Amino acid sequence: MSSPPSKVPVLFLGATGYLGGAFLSHILTTEFFREKLEITVLVRSPEKAHRLESEYKVKACIGSLEDTDEVEQLAEQAHVVCSLANADHIDMTRAILRGLKKRHERLQDRPVVMHTSGTGVLIDPRYILGNHITEDIYSDLDVEKLAAIPPQAIHRPIDLLFLDADKEGYIRLVLVLPSLVYGTPSGVLSQTGIANKHSSGIPGLIRAAIERKRAGLIGAGQAIWNHVHVDDLVDLYALIATKLLTEPDKVGLGREGYYFAENGEYLHYDLTMAISKALFELGAVESEEPVRFLTEEDVQAGALKERYLGASGTNSRARAERGRLLGWTPKKNIEDLWASIKPEAESIIQEMRGSA
Structure with a gap:
């Protein structure tokens, strides 16, 4: 049975991980998202794929981030890619972008990427010995300061690939950068053993x-x-996703699409x-x-x-x-x-x- 044409096709990467499972749990148990989104996940476990399909009515493809041809094909079919699997996987990132560029060239739309990076990108490598408290504090509204983050910083090579694609005009980018994430997710997927319940x-x-x-x-x-609690982080993901679907003009994108997560x-x-x-x-x-x-x-x-x-x-x-x-x-x-x-x-x- 085909989905209603009004549903937005979403590729969700990281569905059985800690952050991805927490956010996907919210999507799958919220009527607004169930009505708006058609979810496809890529998971390694055939058992978890079967459970996601039978219990939660999502399309589950079996594979890993190393299966770049499959990632590329799935990305081409998606108007939204939720990338919560790995903040430093360059081959996966390039596969996503190849697929989305093909989609853009074929349909002339600009797919959305919601990618999870991390505030580790802000580390100053001059101070690694635990004897210096920096007064250098980054705001996610300070576009110029964020643009000056060194390209060799942790997570930065992947962030820059997505930022360059946004600048080129074939995707729209939301970059979520959590700090230390802690706590046990309250979502159903971690509670039922489908997703990881421990942070890293x-x-x-x-x-x-x-x-x-x-x-x-x-x-x-x-x-x-x-620091940020995982459930508060899920609330941020969900708020951004809701605004993208209802009031997209209010969501910062690309250079203005950084969203730190801290409390x-x-x-x-x-x-x-x-x-x-x-x-x-x-x-x-x-x-x-x-x-x-x-x-x-x-x-x-x-x-x-x-x-x-x-x-x-x-x-x-x-x-x-x-x-x-x-x-x-x-x-x-x-x-x-x-x-x-x-x-x-x-x-x-x-x-x-x-x-x-």
């Missing part, structure tokens, strides 16, 4: 600490990042100690005192081998002004971040013991 940052630090028997910290932990800041020292205290209370580490990486040699030889520990010496400070002007009102604050750590640790300890 804090769980990565917890797993590494359990394996080392001590938490890790770069320097004195005197550096700052922002406050934390000090890396405080996060590390909160994780260490929770794990010590649970008997998963030998001491509350973290192992410290004090020199650049220590960081290069040890900390940077742990993807998420490497961030604890850096600053990434952002202000999500564009989303708030659009009407985004995040609800979870720093106290919710601290309250989430022990339950997250308990869950990960249980998982690690089960897989041992």
